[in-house]
Amino acid sequence: MQIESLRGYKMIQKAKLLKEHNLYPFFRKIEQSEGTDVIVDGQPMIMIGSNNYLGLTHHPYVKEAAIKAIEVFGTGCTGSRFLNGNLTIHEELEDKLASYLGHEKAMIFATGMQTNLGALSAVCGPKDLMIFDSENHASIIDSSRLALGTTLKYKHNDMESLEEVLSENVSRFQNTMVVADGVFSMTGDILNLPDVVRLAKKYGASIYVDDAHGIGVMGDRGRGTMNHFGLTKDVDLNMGTFSKSFASIGGVLSGNADVIDYVKHTARSFMFSAAMAPSSVATVSACIDVILSDETIHQRLWSNVDFMVKGFKEIGFYTYNSKTPIIPVFIGDDMKAMQVTNYLKECGIFCTPVISPAVPKGEALIRTSYMATHSKEQLSKVLEVFKDAKEKFEIPSTLH
Numbered sequence: 001m002q003i004e005s006l007r008g009y010k011m012i013q014k015a016k017l018l019k020e021h022n023l024y025p026f027f028r029k030i031e032q033s034e035g036t037d038v039i040v041d042g043q044p045m046i047m048i049g050s051n052n053y054l055g056l057t058h059h060p061y062v063k064e065a066a067i068k069a070i071e072v073f074g075t076g077c078t079g080s081r082f083l084n085g086n087l088t089i090h091e092e093l094e095d096k097l098a099s100y101l102g103h104e105k106a107m108i109f110a111t112g113m114q115t116n117l118g119a120l121s122a123v124c125g126p127k128d129l130m131i132f133d134s135e136n137h138a139s140i141i142d143s144s145r146l147a148l149g150t151t152l153k154y155k156h157n158d159m160e161s162l163e164e165v166l167s168e169n170v171s172r173f174q175n176t177m178v179v180a181d182g183v184f185s186m187t188g189d190i191l192n193l194p195d196v197v198r199l200a201k202k203y204g205a206s207i208y209v210d211d212a213h214g215i216g217v218m219g220d221r222g223r224g225t226m227n228h229f230g231l232t233k234d235v236d237l238n239m240g241t242f243s244k245s246f247a248s249i250g251g252v253l254s255g256n257a258d259v260i261d262y263v264k265h266t267a268r269s270f271m272f273s274a275a276m277a278p279s280s281v282a283t284v285s286a287c288i289d290v291i292l293s294d295e296t297i298h299q300r301l302w303s304n305v306d307f308m309v310k311g312f313k314e315i316g317f318y319t320y321n322s323k324t325p326i327i328p329v330f331i332g333d334d335m336k337a338m339q340v341t342n343y344l345k346e347c348g349i350f351c352t353p354v355i356s357p358a359v360p361k362g363e364a365l366i367r368t369s370y371m372a373t374h375s376k377e378q379l380s381k382v383l384e385v386f387k388d389a390k391e392k393f394e395i396p397s398t399l400h
């Protein structure tokens with residue numbers, strides 16, 4: 001294989017250079033984890049780089065449920081749900097999720113990525129159109145490579161741009177679907193769902209929300225972005241992942257019963273891939289129990305988010321006006337973002353940079369995220385270190 005001719009070769013060269021300068025921030029080996037605290041290279045660190053928003057990965061009730069499921073069903077399903085891997089607990093979880101989310105029916109996939117790949121390619125036929133927000137997650141972008149229909153994009157969360165794409169194209173296609181993240185994974189901003197619903201109704205389009213970062217977090221008891229806006233019934237298909245607030249791995253798609261049944265019989269990533277492992281199924285089910293019984297979990301999460309938003313503002317960081325547990329910190333230059341991340345690491349803070357091409361050149365950021373289980377002491381320490389970093393690396397206070 002001629003590695004020099006491969007598409008990602010430049011990236012590999014960049015990674016080599018960073019490793020030589022001890023600045024490579026990826027694939028860090030976590031030796032131990034208690035959720036908000038991790039150990040890397042023997043060094044205790046405060047974790048502000050995960051998607052464990054509710055901190056449920058280490059909840060005793062959740063861990064016990066996962067262990068019990070292994071005792072009853074074993075460690076894996078060894079086959080697709082379609083054939084030999086369909087367990088009673090898969091179907092029980094689907095019913096529980098449908099009722100929790102407020103949609104008629106739900107189905108679960110082995111990962112969130114597979115949910116988007118399978119669902120979108122199943123519902124977008126050769127005469128159909130999908131319209132994507134320009135900052136949609138990679139798994140949505142990849143679904144358009146599998147779908148037989150056409151894909152167009154509108155400017156990120158820009159409703160004029162969405163209307164332009166809708167008005168110019170809807171009449172050329174049989175079905176049109178607007179597809180967008182509920183909470184955007186890098187900038188933490190929230191989809192303008194009320195206007196998406198208004199425009200979708202005006203132009204006869206349907207709506208698919210990828211709520212990977214909204215489920216468990218937004219709305220009443222974490223019922224998601226559609227619930228946050230009181231628009232659950234207006235969202236045709238909603239997906240979520242279990243790899244974030246639900247402390248496991250897997251994905252959910254919810255909507256009208258007939259559409260879900262159709263996806264169950266046509267989504268290739270569902271039919272031709274093994275079922276979600278029993279321990280993961282039990283974990284998600286237990287997470288829902290905790291969310292529904294512990295009234296403090298969301299209070300603690302939003303109190304921590306508030307504390308950090310205010311804290312970063314006081315120090316003078318630009319945080320993209322985020323109001324969610326994802327708080328991006330603007331740095332600017334790619335190399336500076338690497339250096340700051342490395343400095344944070346040396347000071348015991350675990351987080352990761354987002355550099356070009358994931359963001360435009362000159363707009364590198366450090367993605368930070370918070371959990372219900374962070375203590376205010378941990379968060380104060382994080383702010384203290386960021387304050388030192390701001391002076392040391394002369395980090396700007398505005399985007400440009």
Ligand SMILES: Cc1ncc(COP(=O)(O)O)c(C=O)c1O
Binds near residue numbers: 111
């Ligand atoms: C917005 C969004 N959608 C989908 C996914 C894929 O989810 P999973 O990790 O469960 O495959 C992610 C994961 O990062 C995500 O951020």
